Amino acid sequence: MIKLIYLFSKRPGMTLDEFRTYYEEKHLRIFDAQLKSPELGQYITRHVRRYLTPVKDRMSDVTRSEFDAILEIWFRSEEAYDAYINSPIDADLRKVVIEDEERFLDRSRTQCYVVDERDASIPGVDRPPIR
Numbered sequence: 001m002i003k004l005i006y007l008f009s010k011r012p013g014m015t016l017d018e019f020r021t022y023y024e025e026k027h028l029r030i031f032d033a034q035l036k037s038p039e040l041g042q043y044i045t046r047h048v049r050r051y052l053t054p055v056k057d058r059m060s061d062v063t064r065s066e067f068d069a070i071l072e073i074w075f076r077s078e079e080a081y082d083a084y085i086n087s088p089i090d091a092d093l094r095k096v097v098i099e100d101e102e103r104f105l106d107r108s109r110t111q112c113y114v115v116d117e118r119d120a121s122i123p124g125v126d127r128p129p130i131r
Contacts, residue, residue, distance in 0.1 A: 001074065001075075001116075001117040002074075002075040002077065002078050002080075002081045002114065002115070002116060002117075003072050003073065003074050003075065003114070003115040003117060004072070004073040004075070004081070004112065004113075004114060004115075005070060005071070005072055005073075005112070005113045005114075005115050006070065006071040006110060006111070006112050007066075007067040007069075007070055007109075007110065007111040007112075007113075008067060008068060008069040008070070008071065008105055008109075008110055009066070009067050009068055009105065009106040009109040009110070010068045010069075010104065010105065010106065011102075011103070011104050011105055011106050012106060014104060016051070016053075016068060018104075019068055019069070019104055020051050020069075022103065022104040023049065023069065023104060024049070026100070026103075026104075027100055027101070027104065030093075030096055030097060030100055035047060042076075042080065042083075043075060043076060043080040043081070043083060043084040044073055044074060044075060044076070044080070044084065045074045045075070045076055046072065046073070046074035047071075047072075047073055047074075048071070048072040048073075048074070049069060049070070049071055049072075050069065050070040050071075050072065051068065051069050052065055052067060052068055052069060052070065053065075066109075067109070067111075081114070
């Protein structure tokens with residue numbers, strides 16, 4: 001399973017609730033056409049947003065968060081990832097996305113990673129394997 005992972009930090013001065021609301025109700029609307037496009041299914045199987053709430057680490061007693069959200073984009077295969085990454089980006093859409101991200105993200109802190117996920121089987125746990 002190949003995933004593209006983005007780590008996002010909210011813009012300074014914005015509450016977590018404001019950040020989440022903006023992301024879900026305004027920012028995602030920019031991608032409505034793309035997310036509903038049948039062509040997207042050739043490449044991507046999931047587009048997941050995970051909002052983070054810091055908790056105390058059991059091992060170190062530290063409570064902190066560098067990031068406020070994780071975006072996961074799941075790809076059907078390595079070939080699908082390569083095709084998606086190498087597809088052209090509409091210049092107008094790119095401009096709109098960047099301008100909108102500046103309204104709610106600290107873009108200087110955004111990080112992006114490719115994840116090659118592997119799953120360990122746990123005795124007594126019945127779940128489908130990650131593909």
